[in-house]
Amino acid sequence: MTTDKKLIAVAAALLDTGGEDAVTLRAVGHASGLSHNAPYKHFENRDALLAAVATADFVWLAEAFKSVRQSSAEPAAKLMNALKVVIAFSVEHPARYRLLLSNPAIAAQKGDLESTAFIAFGEFIMIVQECQAAKALPDAPNTTLAGLLFATMNGLIAMEASGRMRPEKGLTSVESGLKTLVHLLAPKRR
Amino acid sequence: MTTDKKLIAVAAALLDTGGEDAVTLRAVGHASGLSHNAPYKHFENRDALLAAVATADFVWLAEAFKSVRQSSAEPAAKLMNALKVVIAFSVEHPARYRLLLSNPAIAAQKGDLESTAFIAFGEFIMIVQECQAAKALPDAPNTTLAGLLFATMNGLIAMEASGRMRPEKGLTSVESGLKTLVHLLAPKRR
DNA sequence: ACCTGAACACCGTTCAAGT
DNA sequence: ACCTGAACACCGTTCAAGT
Numbered sequence: 107m108t109t110d111k112k113l114i115a116v117a118a119a120l121l122d123t124g125g126e127d128a129v130t131l132r133a134v135g136h137a138s139g140l141s142h143n144a145p146y147k148h149f150e151n152r153d154a155l156l157a158a159v160a161t162a163d164f165v166w167l168a169e170a171f172k173s174v175r176q177s178s179a180e181p182a183a184k185l186m187n188a189l190k191v192v193i194a195f196s197v198e199h200p201a202r203y204r205l206l207l208s209n210p211a212i213a214a215q216k217g218d219l220e221s222t223a224f225i226a227f228g229e230f231i232m233i234v235q236e237c238q239a240a241k242a243l244p245d246a247p248n249t250t251l252a253g254l255l256f257a258t259m260n261g262l263i264a265m266e267a268s269g270r271m272r273p274e275k276g277l278t279s280v281e282s283g284l285k286t287l288v289h290l291l292a293p294k295r296r
Numbered sequence: 297m298t299t300d301k302k303l304i305a306v307a308a309a310l311l312d313t314g315g316e317d318a319v320t321l322r323a324v325g326h327a328s329g330l331s332h333n334a335p336y337k338h339f340e341n342r343d344a345l346l347a348a349v350a351t352a353d354f355v356w357l358a359e360a361f362k363s364v365r366q367s368s369a370e371p372a373a374k375l376m377n378a379l380k381v382v383i384a385f386s387v388e389h390p391a392r393y394r395l396l397l398s399n400p401a402i403a404a405q406k407g408d409l410e411s412t413a414f415i416a417f418g419e420f421i422m423i424v425q426e427c428q429a430a431k432a433l434p435d436a437p438n439t440t441l442a443g444l445l446f447a448t449m450n451g452l453i454a455m456e457a458s459g460r461m462r463p464e465k466g467l468t469s470v471e472s473g474l475k476t477l478v479h480l481l482a483p484k485r486r
Numbered sequence: 487a488c489c490t491g492a493a494c495a496c497c498g499t500t501c502a503a504g505t
Numbered sequence: 506a507c508c509t510g511a512a513c514a515c516c517g518t519t520c521a522a523g524t
């Protein structure tokens with residue numbers, strides 16, 4: 107493994123075990139068997155390293171979405187499966203998830219991160235499109251609908267991460283909230 | 297103004313002008329005309345000071361929601377007005393907004409912050425309830441529906457803050473996204 | 487080309503002391 | 506009760522130097 111890949115992997119591991127605060131460039135360097143400032147030979151600064159972690163995770167997410175899309179499930183099931191992929195990622199890697207969608211300083215970076223995020227979102231749009239063709243979702247512009255679903259998912263995940271998803275609020279889990287939304291959006295047949 | 301109120305006001309001002317990184321306890325102390333560690337005499341640590349800022353903002357938000365609710369507008373207009381209040385706050389005070397809903401380390405704090413957030417959300421629920429009574433929103437549990445709308449709004453705001461709300465994604469603004477959602481949720485009459 | 491070590495200018499936080 | 510000043514253990518980042 108090249109040094110830069112190693113640094114990204116170590117940073118990702120630190121995010122998982124200790125959260126964003128644990129990712130000091132000094133810790134990344136040492137955990138990689140290098141000096142405290144070796145990371146600077148591969149990344150411009152701390153934000154650039156974190157953006158590289160986010161980029162790798164978006165690549166993974168795009169692949170996961172693609173697998174779901176190419177599966178043999180019903181369109182509506184594919185949609186829920188895609189959402190579940192993100193939910194599971196946010197539960198297993200909360201700090202890394204926040205890097206993807208809730209950290210303006212990182213997410214706003216252009217280049218690889220931006221384009222990879224776009225590819226992942228493109229897969230999601232295609233799944234939404236299938237749902238619309240199957241009349242499982244209403245006939246709105248598909249990118250708009252996909253954006254709304256994605257935003258809702260992210261909002262629910264953030265709500266849960268903040269400990270604000272309480273039964274008194276009528277929400278018990280991200281998944282059930284999304285199921286309710288999809289159900290409410292489904293075209294009515296009367 | 298008591299010293300603790302002063303420190304909260306100074307911290308809020310620093311959040312507005314320089315973002316979260318600008319809020320060092322040293323800067324807060326100095327900008328308050330005190331020493332670098334005077335904040336420790338009023339707040340346990342940096343997170344506690346930030347939580348106090350968030351609490352004050354939730355109090356303001358609850359009042360703003362209440363004004364909207366008690367206005368003479370139509371229920372559906374009240375809903376959009378309440379959402380606009382939050383959107384405007386997120387635009388004018390992005391760093392403070394993130395403290396309210398997108399910062400687990402802060403948002404997860406119990407006590408005053410938690411209860412104030414709950415009061416603000418309660419006002420929002422009542423507005424949603426009025427919309428349901430007026431048939432402007434579907435007949436789902438009101439807390440669930442309110443939670444979904446709030447989560448979507450937060451997700452859209454985060455998406456915009458990350459620079460990911462691109463026309464290619466079919467979303468041009470937080471407000472138009474929410475209008476589309478409310479329109480899609482509106483009970484169909486055929 | 488890639489890495490190390492010293493150094494700088496910061497932080498949050500603690501503690502002893504002042505009034 | 507409230508505040509200051511010194512001190513500690515960190516950071517990100519820069520720079521000169523090594524191989």
